[in-house]
Amino acid sequence: MNTWTDLSDEAERWSQAGRAADLWWRDDDAADVGPALERLLAVHRDSGVPLALAVVPAKATKALADRLVGEPGVDLLQHGYAHVNHAASGDNKKIELGTERPAMLVLGELGTGRMAMEGLFGTRPLPVMVPPWNRIAPILVPTLPEIGFAGLSTFGARRRAHPVRGLLEINTHVDLIDWKGGGGFVGEAAALGALVSSLAHARISGEPVGVLSHHLAMDGGAWDFLRLVWEKAQKMPGLCVRAANELFETGENRG
Numbered sequence: 665m666n667t668w669t670d671l672s673d674e675a676e677r678w679s680q681a682g683r684a685a686d687l688w689w690r691d692d693d694a695a696d697v698g699p700a701l702e703r704l705l706a707v708h709r710d711s712g713v714p715l716a717l718a719v720v721p722a723k724a725t726k727a728l729a730d731r732l733v734g735e736p737g738v739d740l741l742q743h744g745y746a747h748v749n750h751a752a753s754g755d756n757k758k759i760e761l762g763t764e765r766p767a768m769l770v771l772g773e774l775g776t777g778r779m780a781m782e783g784l785f786g787t788r789p790l791p792v793m794v795p796p797w798n799r800i801a802p803i804l805v806p807t808l809p810e811i812g813f814a815g816l817s818t819f820g821a822r823r824r825a826h827p828v829r830g831l832l833e834i835n836t837h838v839d840l841i842d843w844k845g846g847g848g849f850v851g852e853a854a855a856l857g858a859l860v861s862s863l864a865h866a867r868i869s870g871e872p873v874g875v876l877s878h879h880l881a882m883d884g885g886a887w888d889f890l891r892l893v894w895e896k897a898q899k900m901p902g903l904c905v906r907a908a909n910e911l912f913e914t915g916e917n918r919g
Contacts, residue, residue: 687875697727716738739909839858
C-alpha cells in the first residue's frame with residue numbers, strides 16, 4: 665500500500681540524482697460554468713498550480729469563455745469535438761476519434777472544433793488534442809499536424825515523445841476517478857501508487873507525469889486528494905509542477 669512517505673521517497677531519489685520530475689495537471693470535459701468549475705478554479709488559485717483545461721468545443725459556451733478571461737494561469741486544450749461516442753454497437757470502449765466513420769469526417773469535425781475554440785477564446789488555446797476517453801485511432805495520429813495540432817495528450821506511458829514528426833505527446837498517468845468501480849474516488853493508496861510508479865518510470869523515460877481530474881465527476885475524496893497532492897508535491901525537492909504551455913513548448917524545442 666502506497667503512502668505519502670513513498671511519494672516523498674521517490675521525490676528524494678530524483679533530488680539525490682540532481683534532477684526534478686516534471687508534474688502537470690489536466691482536467692477534462694469542460695463546457696460551461698457552474699459550481700464544479702468554480703471548485704476546480706478554487707483549487708487552482710489556492711494551490712498556485714497551473715491547470716490545463718480540456719474543453720469540448722461543440723459544447724463550450726460563451727459563459728465559459730467569459731469566466732476564464734480572469735484566469736490567466738489556465739491553459740486551454742481541445743477535447744475532441746463533441747465528446748460523442750461513435751464506437752460500434754456492443755463495443756464497451758467508447759471512442760469519438762476512431763475508424764467507425766470516414767477519416768475526413770472526423771478530421772473535419774476537429775477542424776470545426778479548432779475554429780470554435782478560436783471563436784470563443786481567441787489565440788489562447790494551445791494546439792493540443794485531448795481525445796475523449798483518451799482514445800484515438802492510430803491511423804488518425806499522423807494527420808493531426810496536417811490540421812494544425814502540435815501536441816497530443818492521452819493517458820498512460822507514451823511510447824515515444826514524438827509519435828510522428830511535428831507532434832509532441834505528453835500524457836496523464838494518475839486518474840482520480842474509479843470509472844470501472846462506480847465512478848467514485850479511486851482511493852488515496854491507488855492514486856499514490858499510480859503517481860509513485862509513474863515517477864519511477866519517468867526516471868528512465870524522462871517524460872512528464874500528469875494528474876488527471878474530471879471536475880464534473882469527482883466526489884469529496886477526489887477533491888480532497890487533489891488539494892493535498894498539490895500542497896505536498898510543491899514542498900518536495902525533486903518534484904517540479906509545470907504548466908502545459910511550458911511543457912509543450914520546451915518539448916517541441918528539444919525535438
